[in-house]
Amino acid sequence: MSKEQSSASGTSYREAVGRTLRGLRAERGWSLRALSERAGLSIAFLSEIERGLKEPSGTVLSELAAAFGVSLADLLGAVARDLTATAYPRDMLAGRLPPDLRAALAQLDEADLAEVTRYAEYLGWRKESAGGEKPDLTVHE
Numbered sequence: 001m002s003k004e005q006s007s008a009s010g011t012s013y014r015e016a017v018g019r020t021l022r023g024l025r026a027e028r029g030w031s032l033r034a035l036s037e038r039a040g041l042s043i044a045f046l047s048e049i050e051r052g053l054k055e056p057s058g059t060v061l062s063e064l065a066a067a068f069g070v071s072l073a074d075l076l077g078a079v080a081r082d083l084t085a086t087a088y089p090r091d092m093l094a095g096r097l098p099p100d101l102r103a104a105l106a107q108l109d110e111a112d113l114a115e116v117t118r119y120a121e122y123l124g125w126r127k128e129s130a131g132g133e134k135p136d137l138t139v140h141e
Contacts, residue, residue: 015052016082017061020075022050024068038067 025035032050036043040063048054056064058072065075097105108116 012083013079014049014055016079017056018050018052020078020082021046021064024070024075024078025050028068035064035067039063 021035025032030038032043032046035041036046039046041060045054049056049060061075062072065072068075105113105116
């Protein structure tokens, strides 16, 4: 693996950890301060982790898992799922869905598919609001 590839994969990992932690915190309605108090970590450090600027050690991840009331394995599994999901965006935008996602979508009824569509539109809006380009989330068969 080249130095550039290693650096890119490290960045992706840090970003996935940050998204996962931010998502867990948001699910619980916690502020950074609340998580800081539960995990015994500074607000500044947590903010840097959530923004993908710092890579937490195994010890820090264990403390965060405990603060969220999940196992370290569950936390790392969520990070792995995030990494897997972000590996597919170009294929998804081009209409080539990964087989497991295609199978999962095939099992949904119309109401559930509408909900997935609304969520995809929200994600596009959120990205656009953050200054990125809004992705074309239309699935082309």
